[in-house]
Amino acid sequence: MSSRILNWFKFSSPATFYPLAGRIGVWSMVIAVVLIVVGLYMSFFVAPTDYKQGEGYRIIYVHVPAAWMSMFIYLVMAFWSVLGIIYNTRLSAMMTSALAPTGAMFAFLSLWTGAFWGKPMWGTWWVWDARLTSALILFFLYLGYIALQGAIDDTRRSDRAGALLVLVGVVNIPIIYFSVKWWNTLHQGATIKMSGEASMDPVMLWTMLIMTFGFWAYAIATAMSRVRSIILERERETTWVSELPEVRG
């Protein structure tokens, strides 16, 4: 048992993780491009027209994956933060800060596409629907994390402060979600249903899943590339960085 844990921890040192991240990054970007191209083709040509919302509903193939990804990335950041605090490995904190901008981008995209979907369907650019409001608050949590990381110069402190903030945030997300839901149903009565997942035609569902996996691979690719830059920035004084071909070349 101990040997398995040992080699697992081998990747926690930036020097050994750096080349691995490069390979994972390239592969996941290839997978992402393939999946997204297939997903786009399916969402425009294969998926049937929605009986109620006509062609406009196709925004779902971008809106829902972006919303899922923004929530999923925050959970992954929380996972890395827990690892970082327990094992005190600096790399986990680097992964958290590598994921944050992509997560913020997906949160912003889910708001943008949500608004662009709301305009034709409900007549207004912004609807205080429980899910959209929670997405907005999640976007603020991302901005808070990025701002905190930016404000602290000492990387050791910014890592651990960021990790704590993500954990406090992830504990609060369910509370925020339910209080927003309570607040929304209280004022508006039954909210306007965005899209009945259950009544989804299987092709529609598969298109959305393919797009989501495409976005997921994309997020891994960007996180890997950003974590490599972070590793280089933080380990710039070390010898292994100076011997890197791309640095010496």
Added chain:
Amino acid sequence: MFEVYRAILMRDLTLALRRRSDVFITLFFFVVVVSLFPLGIGPEMDTLRMIAPGVVWVAALLSSMLALERLFTVDFDDGALEQMLLAPQPMFILVLGKVTAHWLITGIPLVLMSPLMGLQYDLSGNALLVLLVSLLLGTPALSLIGAIGAALTLGLRGGGVLVSLLVLPLSIPVLIFGAGAVEASVSGLGEQGHLYMMGAILVLALLFAPLATLAALRISAE
């Protein structure tokens, strides 16, 4: 255990009351913000009555954010915070003592002033009472949650604004139930549900917030 709590509480209260002006700054900010809204929205009483809970609550939220800055910075600068971190007594109690002192200095004045502010918005007697109770339950939770942000951003440049960016999203449930309680009582729905939820949030914050603040202080004070 309880003496430490009382000692810290007394110490912080006396320290704060020596600089009495700080107490009035947050209160003055609260009063000004609440009085600005009618100037912006117009004097019609029925619109004002409708927005009153939200306005008073948002103003209370902002002024409690304003006061967070000084929660730890004074002790952090003169090294007292390190001594507290090293003290044999559990830091949880010390943090709780400091947050209670902060709440007594900034939260209570808001609570006492809120009925007066409600009168500006022509709220009925019962609504004023519910406003007072909801603020009484809400402001400690705000101070507790805010303490986490204050501890995280200790000694950072631009810390004041950063604290609000970190803490405001986390205090949204308190705002929703606080303002909702008053509005529910005005519309006859009854405010018990909201107040119970606020009590629950307060208990949660009382238990977990000091732990997070403790961890954040250890990180920042290193």
Added chain:
Amino acid sequence: MSVAEFFDMGGYALYVWGSFGATALLMIAEPIILRSRRRSVLKRVARIIRMKAEDAR
């Protein structure tokens, strides 16, 4: 389905292409930003090493 009809998206052209366009824009811009960030980091690291090499001499 003719090309014009496709782009019209049943009258929802602005909204569909607005959301897909923004998504495409951001998901293409981000890798580009990352590549330029990587290039600038490598340049900085190379300069540090050159400076250290000169100090050593």
